[in-house]
Structures are given as C-alpha cells and as structure tokens.
Amino acid sequence: MSPSLILIQLLSGLAHAMVLFLIASGLSLIFGVTRIVNFAHGSFYMLAAYLTYTLTATLPLGVAAFYVAVPLAAASVGLAGLGVEVVLLRRVYRAPELYQLLLTFALVLVIADGVKFFWGSENLTGPAAPGLAGSVPVAGQLFPTYDLALIALGPLVAAALWWLFYRTRWGVLIRAATQDREMVAVLGVDQARLFTSVFVLGSFLAGLGGALQVPRQALTNVMDTSIITEAFVVVVVGGMGSVPGALLAAVVIGVIDAFGVLVLPRASLVMMFVVMAVILIVRPWGLLGRPPAQPRTAGGAIVTASALRVPRPWMAAVVALLIVVPPVLPTFHVWVLVEILAFALFAASLHLLMGTGGMVSFGHAASFGLGAYGAALCVTWAKAPMLVALAAAPLAAAVCAALYGYFCVRLSSIYFAMLTLAFAQIAFAIVHQWYDVTGGDNGLLGIWPAPWLAGPLAYYYLALASCGGGIALLALVERAPFGLTLRAARDHAPRAETVGINIRLHQWLAFIVAGFFGGLAGGTFVFLKGSVFPDYLAVPMSVEPLVMVLLGGVQALAGAPVGAAVYKLLDTVATRYTDYWQLVLGAILILLVLVFPRGILGVVGDRRRA
Amino acid sequence: MMLELRQVHAYYGRSHVLYGVDLAAREGEVVSLLGRNGAGKTTTLKSIVGLVDVTGGEILYEGRSLRGLRTHEISRLGIGLVPEDRRIFGDLTVVENLRVGERPGGGWTVERVFGLFPKLRELGGQRGASLSGGEQQMLTIARTLMTNPRLLLLDEPSEGLAPVVVRALAENIAALKGSGLTILLSEQNVKFARRLADRAYIIEKGQIRFEGSFGHLDANESLRRAYLSV
Numbered sequence: 001m002s003p004s005l006i007l008i009q010l011l012s013g014l015a016h017a018m019v020l021f022l023i024a025s026g027l028s029l030i031f032g033v034t035r036i037v038n039f040a041h042g043s044f045y046m047l048a049a050y051l052t053y054t055l056t057a058t059l060p061l062g063v064a065a066f067y068v069a070v071p072l073a074a075a076s077v078g079l080a081g082l083g084v085e086v087v088l089l090r091r092v093y094r095a096p097e098l099y100q101l102l103l104t105f106a107l108v109l110v111i112a113d114g115v116k117f118f119w120g121s122e123n124l125t126g127p128a129a130p131g132l133a134g135s136v137p138v139a140g141q142l143f144p145t146y147d148l149a150l151i152a153l154g155p156l157v158a159a160a161l162w163w164l165f166y167r168t169r170w171g172v173l174i175r176a177a178t179q180d181r182e183m184v185a186v187l188g189v190d191q192a193r194l195f196t197s198v199f200v201l202g203s204f205l206a207g208l209g210g211a212l213q214v215p216r217q218a219l220t221n222v223m224d225t226s227i228i229t230e231a232f233v234v235v236v237v238g239g240m241g242s243v244p245g246a247l248l249a250a251v252v253i254g255v256i257d258a259f260g261v262l263v264l265p266r267a268s269l270v271m272m273f274v275v276m277a278v279i280l281i282v283r284p285w286g287l288l289g290r291p292p293a294q295p296r297t298a299g300g301a302i303v304t305a306s307a308l309r310v311p312r313p314w315m316a317a318v319v320a321l322l323i324v325v326p327p328v329l330p331t332f333h334v335w336v337l338v339e340i341l342a343f344a345l346f347a348a349s350l351h352l353l354m355g356t357g358g359m360v361s362f363g364h365a366a367s368f369g370l371g372a373y374g375a376a377l378c379v380t381w382a383k384a385p386m387l388v389a390l391a392a393a394p395l396a397a398a399v400c401a402a403l404y405g406y407f408c409v410r411l412s413s414i415y416f417a418m419l420t421l422a423f424a425q426i427a428f429a430i431v432h433q434w435y436d437v438t439g440g441d442n443g444l445l446g447i448w449p450a451p452w453l454a455g456p457l458a459y460y461y462l463a464l465a466s467c468g469g470g471i472a473l474l475a476l477v478e479r480a481p482f483g484l485t486l487r488a489a490r491d492h493a494p495r496a497e498t499v500g501i502n503i504r505l506h507q508w509l510a511f512i513v514a515g516f517f518g519g520l521a522g523g524t525f526v527f528l529k530g531s532v533f534p535d536y537l538a539v540p541m542s543v544e545p546l547v548m549v550l551l552g553g554v555q556a557l558a559g560a561p562v563g564a565a566v567y568k569l570l571d572t573v574a575t576r577y578t579d580y581w582q583l584v585l586g587a588i589l590i591l592l593v594l595v596f597p598r599g600i601l602g603v604v605g606d607r608r609r610a
Numbered sequence: 611m612m613l614e615l616r617q618v619h620a621y622y623g624r625s626h627v628l629y630g631v632d633l634a635a636r637e638g639e640v641v642s643l644l645g646r647n648g649a650g651k652t653t654t655l656k657s658i659v660g661l662v663d664v665t666g667g668e669i670l671y672e673g674r675s676l677r678g679l680r681t682h683e684i685s686r687l688g689i690g691l692v693p694e695d696r697r698i699f700g701d702l703t704v705v706e707n708l709r710v711g712e713r714p715g716g717g718w719t720v721e722r723v724f725g726l727f728p729k730l731r732e733l734g735g736q737r738g739a740s741l742s743g744g745e746q747q748m749l750t751i752a753r754t755l756m757t758n759p760r761l762l763l764l765d766e767p768s769e770g771l772a773p774v775v776v777r778a779l780a781e782n783i784a785a786l787k788g789s790g791l792t793i794l795l796s797e798q799n800v801k802f803a804r805r806l807a808d809r810a811y812i813i814e815k816g817q818i819r820f821e822g823s824f825g826h827l828d829a830n831e832s833l834r835r836a837y838l839s840v
Contacts, residue, residue: 169712172710173710175699175702175706176702179699179700179702182661185681185685186681186685186693186754187685187753187754187757188682188685188686188757190680190682191682
C-alpha cells in the first residue's frame with residue numbers, strides 16, 4: 001500500500017466518520033436523556049435524504065437549491081421528531097422502557113413504507129453539491145472536494161454542540177438529566193419539555209447527516225437499517241450518552257471501515273462488529289462512557305408489574321385446541337400454525353433471557369440462525385437423517401451461545417444488548433461470506449423433512465412436540481430454583497451476590513439454555529421452509545422475537561407465544577392484502593402499544609385484578 | 611397551615627410504606643420527623659413532592675392539594691426537597707449544579723448561596739463527583755435553595771458526616787430558619803434535630819406514633835426506647 005493510497009483511504013474514512021458522528025451524536029443524546037433506544041433514528045436519516053433530493057429538484061433557487069434544501073430537510077425531520085415525541089412517545093414514558101423501543105420499531109416500519117410509497121423502490125442518484133462537485137489532487141491522487149468539505153464541517157458541528165452543552169443553561173440541564181432525570185425534576189425542571197427538545201435536536205442531527213449524505217451515495221429504501229446498526233455501534237463504542245465519545249468512535253469506526261475494505265475485503269462486513277466486541281470486552285461502557293448509576297429502587301427497569309399467572313384451565317384449553325383443531329384446518333393455515341409454533345418457541349427462549357433474566361438481547365437471531373444452519377449443514381454435508389439434524393440444531397446453537405455468551409454476560413443493560421448484536425452480526429458475516437460451506441447469499445436449499453414427516457399434519461405435530469415441548473421445558477426452568485435465582489439477580493444484583501449467588505454463572509447458563517431453545521426453533525423452522533439463508537441471522541430476525549415478547553407481555557412466559565401468534569397473524573394477513581404490509585403492521589403495533597402499554601397479557605391481567 | 615398531610619398512604623415500588631401519615635407544619639416553623647431506618651421518613655418526604663405513588667389521603671400546601679401534580683410543578687410552587695443520598699450531578703461543576711435549579715427573579719442567586727456556604731465558592735469549578743461528603747451535602751442544600759423554596763424538606767442531612775461538619779451544617783440550617791424558611795427535617799440524629807426543630811414527630815412502620823415538643827419526648831423514656839434507640 002503506497003503512502004498516498006493510505007492518505008486517501010484515511011481521508012475518505014474521515015468523511016464517512018463525520019456523517020456517522022452527526023447521526024450517532026443525535027442517537028446518543030436521545031438515549032442519554034430519555035433512555036429511549038430509538039430504532040427510528042435511521043429512518044429520520046433516510047427521510048431527510050429523500051427530502052433533500054426532492055427539495056433540491058423543486059426549489060426554484062438554481063445552484064443555491066441544494067444548500068437551502070439541506071438545512072430545510074434537517075429541520076423538517078427535527079419537526080417530525082417533535083411530532084413523534086409529543087404524540088406517541090410521551091404517552092408511554094411511564095411504561096417499561098422497552099415499550100418505547102417497540103414504538104420506535106413500529107415507526108421504522110411505517111417510515112420505510114412511507115418512503116417507498118412517495119419515492120418508489122428504485123435507487124435514486126442525488127444531486128451533486130454545486131461548487132463542490134469535482135475532485136482535488138491530494139498527494140498525487142484525486143479526492144472528492146465534497147468529502148473534504150465534510151471533513152471540515154465535522155469539527156464545526158462538534159464545536160457547536162460543545163458550545164451548546166457547556167455554555168448554555170439548556171446544555172447544563174441536558175447533562176444533568178443524563179445523570180439523574182428525577183433529581184432534575186425535583187429542582188423544578190419540566191422533564192417533558194426537556195425530553196421533547198432533546199428529541200428534536202437528536203432528530204435534526206440525524207436529518208442533517210442524511211441530507212449531507214445525498215451527494216455521496218445513491219438513495220435506497222434500506223438506508224435506514226444499514227445506518228442504524230452502524231450508528232448504534234458508534235454510540236456504544238463511544239459510550240452511551242457521551243457526545244465526545246460519539247465523535248471519537250465515529251472516527252475509529254469510519255477509518256476502520258475505510259481500511260477494512262482495502263485490507264480484508266471479504267471480512268469488511270464484520271470488521272466493525274469485531275472492533276465493537278473487543279472494545280466492549282475491554283471497556284464495558286465504551287471508550288468515554290461511564291458505568292450507569294446503581295439503580296435506586298428494587299425491581300428492574302424491565303419488569304415492573306408482578307409476575308402473571310395464566311390460569312391452568314386456559315392453558316389446558318389452548319393445548320387441547322392445538323391438538324384437536326389442525327386436522328380440520330386448510331393446509332395453508334396449518335403451515336401458518338407451524339410457523340407460529342417455531343416463533344413462539346423462539347420468543348419464549350428470548351423471554352428466559354429478557355423477562356426472567358433481565359438481559360435484553362439484540363442478537364437472539366444468532367441462536368435461531370445457528371440452529372437453522374446447524375441442521376442444514378448436517379443435512380447438506382453429513383447427509384444426516386432429518387431427526388438427527390433437527391437434534392443437532394439446538395446443540396449447535398447452545399455450543400455457540402456458550403462461546404459468545406461467556407463474554408456477553410460480563411456486561412449489562414444496553415451494552416449487553418449491543419454485544420449480543422455484535423456476535424450475531426459476526427455470525428451473520430461468517431455465514432454470508434463463507435460461500436464454500438454455507439452457500440453465502442444463495443443459502444442452502446433442499447432441507448426437507450423425512451418423507452413420513454413431510455405432510456402438513458405430520459410436520460405440524462412434530463413442530464407441536466418440539467416447540468410446545470420446548471416452551472413447557474422453559475416454563476419449568478423459569479419456575480425452578482434456577483429461574484428464581486435469575487430473577488433475584490435481575491431485581492437486585494448486589495443483594496443476590498451478597499447471599500452467595502454467582503450471578504455471571506447463572507446468567508451464562510441462562511444464555512446457553514436460551515440459545516439451545518432458540519436453536520430448536522430455528523431447526524424446526526428450517527425444515528418447514530426447506531431452505532436456510534443468512535437472513536435468519538440478520539438484525540430483523542433479532543428484533544422480531546423482541547417485539548413478540550413485548551407485544552404479548554414480558555411479565556409472563558405465556559406472553560411470548562401470545563405475542564408470536566398475534567404478530568405472525570398480523571404479518572400474514574397484512575402481507576396478503578397489501579404491498580404496504582410494513583405500514584399496516586407498524587400502524588397496528590403503534591396502536592397496540594398505546595392500548596396495551598404493558599403487553600397484551602399485562603393489561604388483561606390488570607383488568608382481571610381490578 | 612403551610613403543609614398538611616392527612617392520612618397519607620404511599621407505595622414505594624410494590625411495597626406499601628405509609629399507612630395513614632398525619633403531619634403538619636406552620637409557616638416559619640422547623641418540624642422534625644424522627645424515626646429509625648426504614649420507618650418511612652424518606653417516603654413521607656418523597657410523597658410530598660410526588661416521587662412515590664400516593665394511593666390515599668390528602669397532601670395540602672397552603673390549602674391546595676398537591677396530589678396529581680407533577681414533581682416539577684410542586685417544586686415551582688416553592689417546595690424544595692434535599693434528598694438523603696444528595697444526588698449531586700457528578701459530571702457537572704459546582705456552579706453548574708447550582709444552575710440546574712436556578713430560577714430567575716427569585717431571592718437566591720449563586721452569589722447569595724456562596725455567602726451562606728463560602729466553601730462552595732472555592733470549589734466553584736470542580737466536578738461534583740470530586741467533592742467530599744460534607745461538601746456535597748452543602749452543595750445539595752445550596753442547589754435546592756436556588757429554586758427559591760418557601761418550604762424546605764431536608765432528608766437526613768447529618769447522615770454520614772463528621773461531627774465537626776455536622777456542627778457547621780447546623781449553623782447553616784439555623785441561618786435558613788432565621789431567614790423565615792419553613793423546614794421539615796427528617797432525622798435519626800435526635801441531638802441534631804433538637805438544636806434546630808420546634809416540634810417533633812416520630813414515625814414507625816409508616817405511622818406517626820408521637821407528636822409534640824422535645825420536652826415531652828425527653829420526659830418519655832419508653833417512647834424513645836420504643837421508636838428511636840437502635
């Protein structure tokens with residue numbers, strides 16, 4: 001590598017880092033003050049990019065159009081953030097924090113389809129920035145002038161933010177609220193207004209990042225999901241809530257990205273996550289983050305209401321229906337039921353982690369996908385009989401879970417979540433890029449059940465046995481002393497430690513058990529579909545069980561199957577009747593969160609108690 | 611009455627802590643709320659500013675009900691809580707900590723607070739986390755004063771402080787009393803409370819068990835043994 005090439009790569013990494021910094025600082029700010037993990041942040045970024053595209057084309061301002069369009073688009077997105085905070089998020093601030101995450105996930109779906117509706121799904125090439133369109137020679141090579149301008153703009157934005165945080169009273173309030181929101185309220189500051197202003201500024205920054213990105217890359221419908229993962233990585237590496245940390249991490253990640261493509265093109269996807277995993281293992285709260293203050297009250301942030309018992313007769317009735325009804329159902333419905341069963345087990349296995357263990361995983365797709373691939377690889381390469389391959393699925397997932405879980409359980413809260421995401425992404429990248437074994441993008445095909453199990457009813461009863469049995473076992477685990485120990489560690493880690501519980505060991509075991517059953521779900525699913533793709537390990541697959549658990553109600557294991565059934569049915573119906581199924585699904589999720597702010601079972605339980 | 615609690619029931623998370631607390635303070639009075647650890651002192655103070663769920667009874671401030679008001683609204687009516695665990699913003703400087711509660715047009719300014727606690731002036735640019743316990747206690751009181759309270763709720767200010775610091779603190783609080791501030795002082799340290807308070811309440815298991823002067827309290831050995839001694 002010649003020195004001039006190194007310089008060029010460095011510069012292009014820095015240009016990307018500046019855009020990343022804008023987006024990540026907004027995300028970090030919002031999390032720091034409101035504790036909302038805002039999945040919709042990337043959607044705001046995408047929205048601003050498309051708005052900039054349209055405004056530049058329509059504003060009758062000649063060459064100035066682009067320069068007016070950028071701040072205008074960013075401001076419009078800031079305004080959209082205002083609407084979202086006031087109309088939606090404010091209603092659920094009193095619900096457990098994760099329900100806000102569910103709401104922002106619903107917004108991702110709605111905005112994605114909204115963009116598709118207004119701008120179509122073709123890639124659009126944005127306008128060049130007038131005056132900055134060309135290239136300038138740098139060390140004998142050509143470098144885009146616009147990227148140089150971005151590199152110059154970055155420090156200016158950072159300085160402006162610094163001034164805002166350290167030289168204005170608003171900044172003092174923001175920093176105070178990042179540490180102790182309640183105390184800020186005790187001192188007479190209206191939290192609601194503070195939250196709104198932070199959300200607006202954060203959304204504006206996301207919008208500015210999106211608007212500035214327009215001359216650099218084509219606009220696509222998937223801009224939102226690709227940037228949000230990267231932004232989360234930057235935020236976590238820098239330390240949640242720390243804007244200087246976001247700047248530092250953006251530069252690190254941006255530069256690593258730029259060189260990664262050059263040095264290890266085949267591992268480019270995974271580089272960022274490896275770096276994140278290493279940093280989190282060494283510095284559990286990111287480069288400039290601080291350990292979260294000791295929770296003041298007993299009881300985790302996740303579970304507030306008392307655990308919920310579903311009456312036994314109801315349970316028995318549901319099981320009886322599941323056994324008796326399928327033979328009279330049309331084939332299509334039986335297949336839908338199988339899918340629901342697989343996801344019910346998948347969600348239930350996540351419930352052991354997040355409900356009972358208080359460990360929210362953003363990477364549970366790893367267990368599902370590794371289980372699915374474990375079974376598929378057995379069939380494809382070892383020519384194993386179907387039932388042997390199915391049995392291998394949970395084992396493969398559990399072994400992998402043991403491996404990466406060992407590191408994950410050393411962290412807590414959002415850092416735990418992000419490390420699980422990192423490992424899931426690493427697994428995804430391996431599967432995606434190891435063509436010779438996994439088939440890469442093309443996946444593995446022809447993974448069908450043994451002939452005597454291939455019929456819809458036969459396979460249904462197999463799935464009922466594996467998934468229903470899995471859920472029953474999980475219920476036993478959660479009720480056993482082991483489950484109680486996990487709950488103790490969740491509710492008050494120091495006290496649990498004081499009475500002699502080895503918290504990490506129990507959490508690690510829970511991680512392995514959850515991986516095992518997630519893998520069983522994946523194995524059941526792969527023989528239903530007859531194929532396996534890297535998508536099984538991708539981010540959306542991690543988000544789905546999270547949504548299901550929250551939708552059903554995190555207080556009870558039974559919430560997971562309920563959420564899985566409701567989500568999958570909505571999904572199936574929406575996909576059938578409209579191309580804009582994400583919009584419909586998102587809108588329904590928003591309504592459900594507003595109506596059932598503690599999940600379906602949570603609210604039903606409250607009604608019955610009242 | 612400036613402050614009146616009638617049969618207040620309150621929950622801390624899922625546990626029922628207050629079982630019908632009755633308590634009152636007149637304007638300009640310093641009233642002490644005594645009791646052991648876990649008796650309900652902190653919850654009583656928190657129930658006034660809306661930090662715990664009040665499920666029954668009435669809380670009146672100058673005849674106006676506080677129930678259902680949000681915490682910042684209660685603060686703006688002139689009620690300032692000084693929390694037991696101090697809750698200094700560790701990343702903020704001393705002056706920034708004071709600015710959080712700053713209210714334009716009121717009586718208290720950074721300068722006036724420095725007049726009361728000269729030590730804080732020297733520490734002005736230091737991060738809150740770097741202060742000693744006694745300095746943090748001064749800062750937390752000063753910070754609440756910046757909101758211009760007319761009723762100050764002090765939660766165990768003497769806890770964990772060296773005797774010499776406690777004496778200095780008592781002088782500061784006496785000065786505040788002299789300026790006409792109404793104070794509800796929660797304490798385990800009866801000696802400290804006696805120096806400042808006009809009257810005392812004793813709380814045990816979420817109920818008021820005694821109300822009266824310190825003279826009455828001193829005369830009643832069994833009372834002290836039942837509710838105060840460790």
